[in-house]
Amino acid sequence: MLELLWLLLPVAAFSGWVIGRRERTSPPRDDDREFSSDYFQGINYLLNEEPDKAIEVFTRMVEVDSDTVETHLALGNLFRRRGEVDRAIRIHQNLIARPSLSPSQRGYALLELGEDYMRAGLFDRAESLFNEAVDLDMHAGAALENLLDIYQQEKEWEQAVKAGQQLEQRTGRAMGATIAQFICEQAEDALSREAVAEARQHIRRALQVDPNCVRASMLLGDLERREGNYRAALKAYQRVKHQDIAYMPEVLERLVHCYRGLGQTGEAVRYLRRVQREYRAVSITIVLTDLIQEQDGDKAAMDFISAQLRERPSIRGLKRLIELNVSDSDPDQRRQRDLQVLRELFDALLRERPGYLCRSCGFSGKALHWQCPSCKAWATIKPVKGLEGE
Numbered sequence: 388m389l390e391l392l393w394l395l396l397p398v399a400a401f402s403g404w405v406i407g408r409r410e411r412t413s414p415p416r417d418d419d420r421e422f423s424s425d426y427f428q429g430i431n432y433l434l435n436e437e438p439d440k441a442i443e444v445f446t447r448m449v450e451v452d453s454d455t456v457e458t459h460l461a462l463g464n465l466f467r468r469r470g471e472v473d474r475a476i477r478i479h480q481n482l483i484a485r486p487s488l489s490p491s492q493r494g495y496a497l498l499e500l501g502e503d504y505m506r507a508g509l510f511d512r513a514e515s516l517f518n519e520a521v522d523l524d525m526h527a528g529a530a531l532e533n534l535l536d537i538y539q540q541e542k543e544w545e546q547a548v549k550a551g552q553q554l555e556q557r558t559g560r561a562m563g564a565t566i567a568q569f570i571c572e573q574a575e576d577a578l579s580r581e582a583v584a585e586a587r588q589h590i591r592r593a594l595q596v597d598p599n600c601v602r603a604s605m606l607l608g609d610l611e612r613r614e615g616n617y618r619a620a621l622k623a624y625q626r627v628k629h630q631d632i633a634y635m636p637e638v639l640e641r642l643v644h645c646y647r648g649l650g651q652t653g654e655a656v657r658y659l660r661r662v663q664r665e666y667r668a669v670s671i672t673i674v675l676t677d678l679i680q681e682q683d684g685d686k687a688a689m690d691f692i693s694a695q696l697r698e699r700p701s702i703r704g705l706k707r708l709i710e711l712n713v714s715d716s717d718p719d720q721r722r723q724r725d726l727q728v729l730r731e732l733f734d735a736l737l738r739e740r741p742g743y744l745c746r747s748c749g750f751s752g753k754a755l756h757w758q759c760p761s762c763k764a765w766a767t768i769k770p771v772k773g774l775e776g777e
């Protein structure tokens with residue numbers, strides 16, 4: 388099916404249909420030219436998934452009638468998609484060199500050549516072509532999308548920010564959340580260089596661009612915690628609850644660490660109980676159980692987690708309850724052995740479980756990535772919620 392789709396792309400380009408992808412407008416056509424029967428034969432071959440024959444026909448057409456812009460565009464596109472990037476580049480270069488091209492045709496050919504260069508890994512050349520398309524205001528949306536791709540791959544975050552802003556201005560698509568991620572990348576980069584003041588500036592900017600940027604709050608919390616500013620760190624971590632409560636499990640340990648630093652463990656319990664009323668995540672129950680055990684002993688912790696489990700059963704909660712019951716001083720050896728077996732069983736069950744899920748493409752994994760490794764979307768991976776995970 389996919390194979391058929393890419394074969395259809397040049398066809399769509401030909402017919403002047405609007406290709407939905409990247410809101411590229413329909414490619415230009417020579418209005419004074421009638422399409423020949425060869426042309427339709429070529430399309431037929433494409434539809435029948437016979438790209439070799441299609442290429443043969445289009446190549447012949449290009450030889451006979453070298454003026455047909457559409458044929459060149461289709462042929463170049465076909466070659467690129469088949470991985471024959473050199474041939475695609477030659478065709479598109481040839482096209483651009485023509486003085487007779489209309490501005491729209493020129494913009495489209497620039498875009499195609501840029502995509503050839505991208506495919507060939509020649510990012511510098513691709514970048515200058517896409518910039519030229521943006522300057523000409525021809526297919527600027529598609530060109531900016533490609534520029535965004537390049538800057539992300541090259542980790543040129545400030546350039547990515549600018550391209551994102553331009554894309555938002557020109558297409559009206561909301562880019563704030565993505566731009567904030569680019570700025571967070573800059574903040575992390577600054578932190579890795581120990582440039583704390585610079586990191587602070589980036590974080591502040593990210594929160595201005597996207598006040599709901601969880602990552603910026605977490606970065607700020609981590610930074611303040613590292614500097615020993617527990618009060619400020621707490622404030623940053625607590626903001627996550629209002630930005631996107633699904634990320635709350637990520638900051639629980641850090642919150643507790645700050646409360647401890649301030650000597651306010653009791654306040655941690657009160658705060659987490661309040662959070663729990665809004666968001667029933669197992670990880671909150673577990674952290675609360677640990678704190679209650681520490682403050683009031685095993686019996687209180689067991690009572691607490693048992694009540695929680697009756698309300699909302701979970702494997703992680705059960706495992707914690709078993710751990711509380713495992714004891715060296717228990718005279719009932721057999722019961723202890725059973726508990727050990729159960730604990731190992733739950734351990735094995737939990738080990739197989741992905742902790743994180745991309746809400747956009749379904750990718751799952753054991754680590755939190757801010758950019759999905761599969762679909763490349765930003766801030767779509769969140770802790771798994773429900774009986775299975777959180």
Ligand SMILES: [Zn+2]
Nearest residue numbers: 745748759762
């Ligand atoms: Zn994804």
